[in-house]
Amino acid sequence: MKDRVIKTMKSMFLLLIFLGVVSGRRTQLLKGLPETSTVEENAAAGVLVCTFNVTVSPLSSQGVAILPTIINSNPLTEAFNIEPKGDFQYRVVTTGNPVLDYETMPKSIPLQIFVEDTTGRTDLNTLTVRITDKNERPVFQGNMATQTVTIYVLEGTPPECIYSVHAADPEKAELKYSLLPTSVPFSVLDSGAIFTTKKFDYETDPHSYLLNITVTDPDGLNSTKTVNINIININDESPYFTTKQRIFRIPEEQTPGTVVANITAKDPDDEDSPSRLFYSIQSSDRYFSINPSTGVLQVTGRIDRDALPLRLHPNISLTVHVEDSPSGGHTSEMQITIIINDINDNSPDCSPSTFGREVNENTPAGTPLLDLRNYCEDIDVDPSNNQFNFTGLSGFGSNNFALESTVSGRLMMTESIDLENQGVEVYSLTVRVQDIAYPHYSNIIYIYIRIKPVNEFFPVFNNLSHEFNVPEITKVGSSIGRVNARDKDWPPSVITYSIVAGGGTRDYTNIFWISPTKGDVKILARLDYETTQKHFLTVQASDGEKTETVSVTVNVLEVNDEEPVCSPNFYSFQIPVSLAVGTNINGFRIQCQDRDSDPRSFRYFINEGNVNNHFTFSPSAGSNISRLILASRFDYESGLDTNWIYTLRVYVTDDNLLSARDRATHPTKTGTVTLSIRVIPNPTTVVTTTPGFTVVTEKENLYSASAWYVPFVITVGGLLLLGLLGYLGLLLATWLRTRCPPARRADGTARIKVPEKKKPKKEVVVTMTKLNTVFDGEARDPVTGKMYEFNTQSGARRWKKSNELLQPVPAKQGTASTSDYSGQGMDRAEAPSKKESSEKRKEKTMETQLAAKPSAGQSEQPGHSKITKAEDGV
Structure with missing residues (x-):
């Protein structure tokens, strides 16, 4: 902001000088001006535009008071500057800022140059600068303008467009694109689109390409940028076997685990990294197995050359299958043949010549580790030439091992090895196998013995047995106890727990669960003291190899969690209104059971429906059997009783004999019984109805299906x-x-x-109506x-x-x-x-009255009455 103010003040000052010159004295001091010069667009700083001289008066003692200055206020004049050349000679040059652009700036720029000498004489003249067009190079746009573009192409992709190059020409000319080298499998169109011309194979083609993309205008000016193309590998190749050998020979009587062959394969897709392949034997074979990760073919069964079927067919054919993905991918197969030999026509040979063995620590001295004679043979036909000995046991740690004899070639332990104390895990030994006969051919056998830690100790429980006390109302999923075991081996083995026996019921195989890692015992189903009071479990602790068991007893603690169950729990009956107080109503009795309560612990009380307390139970407590007793008479005449139907809700609890302490731990449980009692009026009771109408109510007792x-x-x-x-x-x-x-x-x-007759009788007409x-x-x-x-x-x-x-x-x-x-x-x-x-x-109540009016259509005759018999379904 400050620089802008200074420039503005300078321009105003020069303008005042210019006005003074115009209005005052003006002398021809600038020689060589006015002038017209040309400058190419985009000229760099320091390009000469014009030169001129300043003529000073002889009276001027110091020459120029104000140096030649461009006084135009147009910002474009900042693209030019006046530099002294010496002896009052000056030149106008470009500053490079701003850049002169023919396409965007005026084609002609007038520069007004002012000068003043020390006597006060001034001069002002014009230098016209014309900008000429210059053909510029095309310019890349987008990412290619600032960086090298990297393009990734998957192998196997068909020819297609992989990138579009964008460039522009300042003169708006039509551009053409080309690429180098021309031998690469790529092409570029006039539109700038880069195409692949082939389907790439990562395994045979180069993995990357550097392309020089050149864009050229019609005048031949061009610009070049580099494009880096990388070919991405995909899994499109099948693995192939690198093992050239197809026939293997091994001697008979090889122990299980003997390495027969190391089958190797390679995946072309894994050129830059080790192949991760998976091996298998497709054909069924009882003699051999192959390591799925390494391809090592091993003996799994006894091979006896003298027994059938190998006696007749000593050749065993196997189909080895290799694939590059465990879930299915590209595969290859190889047929190999293993010949079981029982002769040797060569020098003593051991197959394989390198052995690897694992020996458990603390293996006692005298334990055989490797019987070399089983792996080495001399196939010479002459028995005198196929005898050989084993000598020269040497190597690191050889003092811990020895050959039993030169004839047997059996490698033995001479000292017990404790891995924790000695700290040596791998021993490397060499043994020479040599013919007894001349010329004493020999071979070297390499033996690598790895000392493997041994799981020597059984898991030990912290208690000889466990006993858990669990209330029967414990929630399902609750933890009821914990078992714990330790392992003295080093490094300590991970102990897992399991229930191997016990804990089952009629409905569940096992109602207990134990945490495999923590040993917490939880219940999976509700416990029931009334069914099972004790559960006996056998819990096993395992460190992967050794196991130990412990007995666990679960004592189910009784809790009052059962409700009284009474029979019947619903009853409906009828009683006459005149039933005597103290009568056992209809001989009704209630009998209750509770699986977790004493029969003397029941208490009976009527909670609902006992209006005026006509009913009670006897006994009301202390027995599981009680009878319904009429406690007071019914009084309908005075209006004290109005209900003819009583619905009694009887509560039966099991806590009346429990102490206060027992009630705290055994909460009360309540059963319910519903009784429906209908009070029947006396048969002699006459209920007044409409005069002249006789109602005969007949009530019949119904019998159950059993009383057929x-x-x-x-x-x-x-x-x-x-x-x-x-x-x-x-x-x-x-x-x-x-x-x-x-x-x-x-x-x-x-x-x-x-x-x-003297007294007329009433004729009775009986109409039977059966109500449904x-x-x-x-x-x-x-x-x-x-x-x-x-x-x-x-x-x-x-x-x-x-x-x-x-x-x-x-x-x-x-x-x-x-x-x-x-x-x-x-x-x-x-x-x-x-x-x-x-x-x-069977009770019948007859109530007879005279009929009030005859029915329609009948004449009224004295002495006639109508009797209606209503039969109810009761």
């Missing part, structure tokens, strides 16, 4: 009685027709003529488990049919409708005892 003989006898007797009455009625009707012809009424109907009970409730019988329906007002019940509607269609008045109710609806507990008389099993 009762309804059978009643039905048979009823049929016989109906037959007899029908026969008598037929005789009476015949007699009346012959003796008393019917009188005609006004409407033409016949009328029975009643013989006159409406069953509006359902319940389940606690004894049979069957569903039954009941009427909430009358208490009538019947067994429910699966395809029957809850509300049957009511019968019409005056029509004898057939009821489906057949007596099966009574609980077994309601079945009448054998001691009850037939009169108590």
Whole structure:
């Protein structure tokens, strides 16, 4: 900001000088001006534009007072500067800032140059600078303008466009693109698109390419940038075997684990890194196995050349399979043949010549490690030439090993090795195998012995046995205890715990679970003291090789968690209003059971429905059996009692004999029983109804399905009685027709003529109406488990049919409708005892009144009455 102010003040000062010159004295001091010069666009700093001289007056003692200065206020004049050349000679040069651009700047720039000498003379003249166009090189745009672009191409990709180069020409000319070297499998179009011309193979083609992309304008000016193209490897090649050998020979009687061959393969996709391949034997073979990671083929079964089938066919063919992915990828197969030899025509040879063995620490002295004779043979035909000895045991740690004899070649332990004390893990030995006969051919056998740590100690539990006390109401998933074991081996082995025996019930294989790593024992199902008081478990601790077990006893502690279960838990019955106080109602008794409570611990009380306390239980406590007793009489006449149906809700608890301490640990459990009691008025009680209308209420006792003989006898007797009455009625009707012809009424109907007596009798016309009970409730019988329906007002019940509607269609008045109710609806507990008389099993109440009015269409005749018999389903 400060520089801008100074420049502004300088410009104003020069402008004032210029105005003074114009208005004052002006002398020709600038020689060589005015002048017109040309400068190419984008000229660098210091390019000469023009030279001129300043002529000073002889009277001027010091020459120039104000040096030649460009006084234009246009910022473009900053692109030029005046430099002294000596002896009052000056030159105008470019500053390079701003850069002269033919396309964006004026084509002609007038520079006004002012000068003043010491006598006060001034001069002002103009230098016209013309900018000429210069053909510039094309310029790359985008990422290529600032950096080297790297492009990645997957091998196997078909020829396609992989990148687009963008460049621009300042003169807006059409550009062309080319690339070098031309031998690369790439091409560039005139549009700048770079294409691949082949499908790359990472394994055979170069992994990267450097392309020089050149963009050229029509005048031949160009610019070049480098593009780096990298070929990305993909898994598109199948592995191939590098093992050239296809036939292997081994001697018979090789011990299991003997290395037969080291099959190797390579994946072309893994050129820059070790191949990770997976080996397997496709053909089934009982003699050999192959290490899936290393390809080492080993003996797994005994090979006996003298036994069948090797006696006839000593050649064993195997198909070795290699793939580059464990989940399926590119594969290759190789067929190898293993020949089992029992002869040797060569110098003593050991196959393999390098042995690796692992020996457990603390292996006792005298233990054989390697029988070299089993691996070395002389296949000479002459027995005198196939004998050889083993000598020259040497190498690091050879003092711990020795050959049993030169004949046997058996490598033995001479000292026990303790890995923790000696600290040496690998011993390298050499043994020379040499012919006994001349010329004493020999071979060197290399033996590498690795000392392997031994799991010497069994896990030890901190207790010889464990005992856990667990309340039976413990939540499922809760931890009930913990076992712990230690391992003295070093490094310590990881111990895992498991339940190997015990802990099962009838419903669960095992209701306990143990944490494999921590030893916490948890329950998987609810414990039940009433079923099992103790559980015996066997817990095993394992360090991977050795195991130890410990017994665990789980004591289930009793808790009052069972509710009293009473039978029956629902009961419905009827009692007469005149029942005597103290009577055991209908002989009803309740019997309760509780699996975790004493039979003397029950207490009974009626919680709901006992209006005016008419009912009580005896005994009310101290027994699992109690009877329902009528405690007080019913009083309906005074209005004290108004309910004819009592629904009692009885609570049965199991805590009345427990102490305060026991109640704290054994919470109270409560069972419920529901009783429905219907009070029946006395048969002699007359309920006043409409005058002249007689209501006969008939109540019949129904019997349970188990008392089949009762309804059978009643039905048979009823049929016989109906037959007899029908026969008598037929005789009476015949007699009346012959003796008393019917009188005609006004409407033409016949009328029975009643013989006159001193006191006229009432003729009784009986109309039978059988009401169909409406069953509006359902319940389940606690004894049979069957569903039954009941009427909430009358208490009538019947067994429910699966395809029957809850509300049957009511019968019409005056029509004898057939009821489906057949007596099966009574609980077994309601079945009448054998001691009850037939009169108590069937009660009838007859209430007779005179009819108030005759029905429509009938004449009013004295002495006639109408009796309606209502049969209920109760």
